[in-house]
Amino acid sequence: MLGFRLERSPAPLWVRSLIPLIAVAITFLIVSVLILIAGAHPGEAFYELLINPLTRPTARAEILVKATPLLLTGVAVAFAFAGGYYNIGAEGQLYAGAVAAAWAGTQLHEQPALVAIPVMLVCGFAAGMLWALPPAILRIRLGVDEVVTTLLLNSVMLFFVSALLNGPWRDPISNWPQSPTIAASAQFPQLFARTRIHLGFLVAVLALLAFWWIFTRTRFGLELRAAGLGREAARFMGVRVGRVVLIAALISGGIAGLAGVSEVAGTHYHLIDALSPGYGYTAIIIATLGATTAPGVLMATLFLALVDIGILSASRQLNIPVYLGDIIQACLLLVALATLLLNRYSLRRSQP
Amino acid sequence: MPVLEMQGITKRFGPLLANDQIDLTVEPNEIHALLGENGAGKTTLMKILYGLYQPDAGSILIDNRPVRFRSPASAIAHGIGYVSQHFSLVPTLTVAENIVLGYEGRSLLQRREMEQIVHETAQRFGFNNIPPDALVRDLSVGQQQRVEILKALYRDCRVLILDEPTAVLTPQDAANLFETLLDLRARHLSVIMITHKLEEVMAISQQVTVLRHGRVVGRRRTSETNPTDLANLMVGRSTAAVTRKANHQASTASALNVRDLWLQDRRGVALLRGVSLTVNQGEIVGVAGVAGNGQSELVGVLSGMIAPDRGTVEVRGNALKLGDPRAFNRARVGRIPEDRLKGVVSDLTVAQNLALEQMEDFSRAGHVDYKRIEQHAERLIREFQIKARPGDRARTLSGGNIQKIILARALARDPVVVIAAQPTRGLDIGATEYVHQKLLEQKERGAGVLLVSEDLDELLMLSDRIVVMFKGEITGRLDATTATPETIGLLMAGGQQDRQANAISAQPLSGRDHAGLPT
Ligand SMILES: Nc1ncnc2c1ncn2[C@@H]1O[C@H](COP(=O)(O)OP(=O)(O)O)[C@@H](O)[C@H]1O
Ligand SMILES: [Mg+2]
Numbered sequence: 001m002l003g004f005r006l007e008r009s010p011a012p013l014w015v016r017s018l019i020p021l022i023a024v025a026i027t028f029l030i031v032s033v034l035i036l037i038a039g040a041h042p043g044e045a046f047y048e049l050l051i052n053p054l055t056r057p058t059a060r061a062e063i064l065v066k067a068t069p070l071l072l073t074g075v076a077v078a079f080a081f082a083g084g085y086y087n088i089g090a091e092g093q094l095y096a097g098a099v100a101a102a103w104a105g106t107q108l109h110e111q112p113a114l115v116a117i118p119v120m121l122v123c124g125f126a127a128g129m130l131w132a133l134p135p136a137i138l139r140i141r142l143g144v145d146e147v148v149t150t151l152l153l154n155s156v157m158l159f160f161v162s163a164l165l166n167g168p169w170r171d172p173i174s175n176w177p178q179s180p181t182i183a184a185s186a187q188f189p190q191l192f193a194r195t196r197i198h199l200g201f202l203v204a205v206l207a208l209l210a211f212w213w214i215f216t217r218t219r220f221g222l223e224l225r226a227a228g229l230g231r232e233a234a235r236f237m238g239v240r241v242g243r244v245v246l247i248a249a250l251i252s253g254g255i256a257g258l259a260g261v262s263e264v265a266g267t268h269y270h271l272i273d274a275l276s277p278g279y280g281y282t283a284i285i286i287a288t289l290g291a292t293t294a295p296g297v298l299m300a301t302l303f304l305a306l307v308d309i310g311i312l313s314a315s316r317q318l319n320i321p322v323y324l325g326d327i328i329q330a331c332l333l334l335v336a337l338a339t340l341l342l343n344r345y346s347l348r349r350s351q352p
Numbered sequence: 353m354p355v356l357e358m359q360g361i362t363k364r365f366g367p368l369l370a371n372d373q374i375d376l377t378v379e380p381n382e383i384h385a386l387l388g389e390n391g392a393g394k395t396t397l398m399k400i401l402y403g404l405y406q407p408d409a410g411s412i413l414i415d416n417r418p419v420r421f422r423s424p425a426s427a428i429a430h431g432i433g434y435v436s437q438h439f440s441l442v443p444t445l446t447v448a449e450n451i452v453l454g455y456e457g458r459s460l461l462q463r464r465e466m467e468q469i470v471h472e473t474a475q476r477f478g479f480n481n482i483p484p485d486a487l488v489r490d491l492s493v494g495q496q497q498r499v500e501i502l503k504a505l506y507r508d509c510r511v512l513i514l515d516e517p518t519a520v521l522t523p524q525d526a527a528n529l530f531e532t533l534l535d536l537r538a539r540h541l542s543v544i545m546i547t548h549k550l551e552e553v554m555a556i557s558q559q560v561t562v563l564r565h566g567r568v569v570g571r572r573r574t575s576e577t578n579p580t581d582l583a584n585l586m587v588g589r590s591t592a593a594v595t596r597k598a599n600h601q602a603s604t605a606s607a608l609n610v611r612d613l614w615l616q617d618r619r620g621v622a623l624l625r626g627v628s629l630t631v632n633q634g635e636i637v638g639v640a641g642v643a644g645n646g647q648s649e650l651v652g653v654l655s656g657m658i659a660p661d662r663g664t665v666e667v668r669g670n671a672l673k674l675g676d677p678r679a680f681n682r683a684r685v686g687r688i689p690e691d692r693l694k695g696v697v698s699d700l701t702v703a704q705n706l707a708l709e710q711m712e713d714f715s716r717a718g719h720v721d722y723k724r725i726e727q728h729a730e731r732l733i734r735e736f737q738i739k740a741r742p743g744d745r746a747r748t749l750s751g752g753n754i755q756k757i758i759l760a761r762a763l764a765r766d767p768v769v770v771i772a773a774q775p776t777r778g779l780d781i782g783a784t785e786y787v788h789q790k791l792l793e794q795k796e797r798g799a800g801v802l803l804v805s806e807d808l809d810e811l812l813m814l815s816d817r818i819v820v821m822f823k824g825e826i827t828g829r830l831d832a833t834t835a836t837p838e839t840i841g842l843l844m845a846g847g848q849q850d851r852q853a854n855a856i857s858a859q860p861l862s863g864r865d866h867a868g869l870p871t
Contacts, residue, residue, distance in 0.1 A: 219715040226708055230697035236657060236689060237697075237708040238678040 048314035061195035067305035071204040072259035073283035080252035084228035089150030090256040091280025092157035096131035097124035097257025102271035105182025116186040128257020136249035179271040188266040200262030212294035361410035388563035402434040403427040433504025443489035494525030607800025613663035631800035638815030646824035656680035686762030690773040698747035703729035732760040752783035
């Protein structure tokens with residue numbers, strides 16, 4: 001009998017760099033089975049899912065629209081993860097930014113876009129930061145596990161938004177649970193004619209570039225990586241681990257807040273309950289698959305956005321449930337986490 | 353007929369040949385010492401015997417029948433018991449639970465029954481003073497070790513493996529352990545005891561196998577050998593007379609001044625009790641002691657990693673902010689940590705690890721100059737003969753080369769003080785000599801070096817003065833030129849130094865002959 005055993009040594013580099021691809025391959029295998037059960041042909045389904053969207057200009061544009069919040073939250077989460085701070089709260093921080101944008105956006109009727117938009121971005125960033133602050137302080141001062149606190153604060157924020165929308169912010173005109181529409185000057189302009197790609201995409205790309213630059217060029221980036229990869233050793237070498245992690249946690253919250261601003265000002269023009277279908281959680285998949293590097297995050301984001309758009313056409317054409325898209329995401333995360341173990345362990349054939 | 357034979361066992365870890373064609377034969381009623389320096393491959397061999405590692409080649413015979421252990425469960429089934437260096441007890445469970453749980457077929461016992469069974473097993477083997485209902489976390493280290501042994505006995509082991517059992521014990525506990533082992537032998541068990549202490553081998557074993565660099569370099573009947581012979585085999589050179597490499601030439605200006613350090617752990621147990629010492633410029637002061645007597649904590653404080661409850665540390669007369677590694681960095685205290693993996697971030701590159709301590713020099717306005725970091729690394733790699741490229745991840749390096757990175761970083765900036773904790777632990781002889789030479793160089797150029805080591809030969813060879821720690825206190829201060837292993841050994845065991853006579857009175861230590869103390 002062939003046996004395999006895990007040994008506690010890192011897999012060779014070429015294996016580790018294949019991890020995301022392996023994760024994708026295994027996921028496709030699992031999903032193929034589900035597609036067969038749903039009564040479609042996996043080949044056709046994958047064509048609709050992954051290739052077809054790329055052939056149509058409107059679908060290509062929609063991928064970038066979808067990628068906008070994902071890229072922002074993905075960068076946000078990757079930023080924190082890289083420092084060994086497991087911010088699971090990007091969803092809540094996104095809504096914090098959205099609330100700030102919805103508020104600021106309605107106060108800025110008199111202002112030109114050049115003032116209104118930056119003010120909104122700053123407000124959103126600050127709100128995301130503020131929402132990320134308590135868990136970060138609890139973790140650094142008292143060692144409270146941030147996975148739990150940031151996760152729980154997501155629910156708190158969602159209930160707060162619900163309360164706002166059903167109470168003071170309920171739209172007086174439509175009476176829907178949605179905030180009043182933001183000022184026209186505060187709405188993000190389209191980047192390309194006849195598409196829904198908006199300024200938020202540019203913001204997201206800038207955030208990604210900033211992330212890349214900080215990580216590969218600055219002292220803070222190097223110290224953050226050191227803190228994330230080896231807390232004690234980093235401290236031994238004189239890195240102020242607490243400070244570095246706090247700043248990373250706050251920047252992470254701020255960038256997630258920008259995702260909220262972008263959704264309010266770029267797509268919906270008001271705050272709604274269902275602003276995010278879980279971008280903050282998908283971001284965890286993105287950061288993990290992307291191995292917390294800028295190129296990795298970009299690739300993972302585009303891939304997940306593609307799946308999100310592709311599943312719509314696949315389900316229309318082949319009559320398979322759209323939930324398959326969620327299943328693909330969930331599988332990717334599980335498989336990615338499992339294969340990530342190869343970072344620490346390597347699989348050895350044991351002797352027959 | 354031997355109970356156990358291992359033949360031609362070979363095990364590689366990547367490029368490292370940890371076990372190279374090892375043969376080992378254990379007879380019934382035998383205490384078999386497996387002797388070798390750190391890193392010789394002793395633990396690896398025993399983990400193979402216990403089914404934790406699979407050998408790349410070789411075979412194992414029990415009662416002349418070939419066996420293959422895919423897991424500890426099958427090793428246990430064949431009567432192998434293993435007490436590892438790091439205990440595998442669950443601190444929050446009782447002694448009885450720890451012993452019985454996990455042993456197939458007997459996991460659904462009532463608490464009472466369980467305690468009864470454990471009690472009987474303990475009685476059968478003459479283990480007193482281990483209450484089956486006590487929580488493991490409330491036991492002393494010596495008692496915990498007994499629980500581990502009892503666990504193996506309960507599983508009907510015929511060959512008991514002990515991996516460096518005395519490393520964590522007080523001399524008293526060590527003596528007790530040896531009595532137990534002799535007793536087990538009288539009950540027809542065989543014992544394999546891993547150690548790197550010659551006296552223990554002489555005191556208790558009947559047969560010795562000596563490993564060096566993964567190979568068997570000698571097999572002896574204990575009655576037909578002596579410590580010098582074993583030492584020669586073990587290290588490949590004669591340590592009979594330690595040649596002092598140091599000659600005392602310290603100035604009287606102090607480099608490091610430590611005053612009245614006190615430290616308690618969370619449970620209020622005192623770890624440091626008023627430690628004071630001075631290291632002069634151009635001097636190496638050695639710190640001796642059995643592991644766990646406060647040396648680690650002292651090093652922690654003097655590296656800036658631990659803030660003591662009380663006390664001061666001055667470097668050339670300037671008091672440092674304690675518990676802040678940056679303050680020690682800035683005062684040019686070169687630090688070699690006890691655990692070298694806590695000194696480097698293993699997933700960062702060699703160059704980054706060499707630079708992180710002095711980022712002020714490698715960044716401007718927050719912007720890192722990676723080019724200069726790389727040049728800096730290249731220079732140190734050349735100077736310290738590190739076998740690595742600047743861009744290699746630290747984790748891909750051997751222990752000796754990681755140690756050289758730490759050494760290079762600690763010594764690169766002309767330190768005023770060097771804190772070297774176990775700087776040669778696990779290194780091969782070449783690397784060890786290299787580290788020694790570097791420390792002597794530092795002393796020559798006027799740094800004050802504090803050398804904490806468990807290796808007495810190393811301390812005697814390099815130090816100008818030696819202090820001995822026992823239970824968080826400095827219990828002896830000796831001049832290295834007149835100190836002998838015997839005097840230091842007695843102090844390490846809790847003996848008191850009589851200041852006037854400079855003589856040492858040992859505390860009564862029953863069974864000292866077994867423990868054969870002075871190292
Ligand atoms: N799991 C492992 N992976 C890689 N190297 C190892 C592993 N275990 C031990 N080694 C290496 O093998 C050598 C022998 O180690 P070990 O058997 O623990 O020595 P000893 O117990 O004699 O001190 C050392 O160089 C050690 O670093
Ligand atoms: Mg060992």
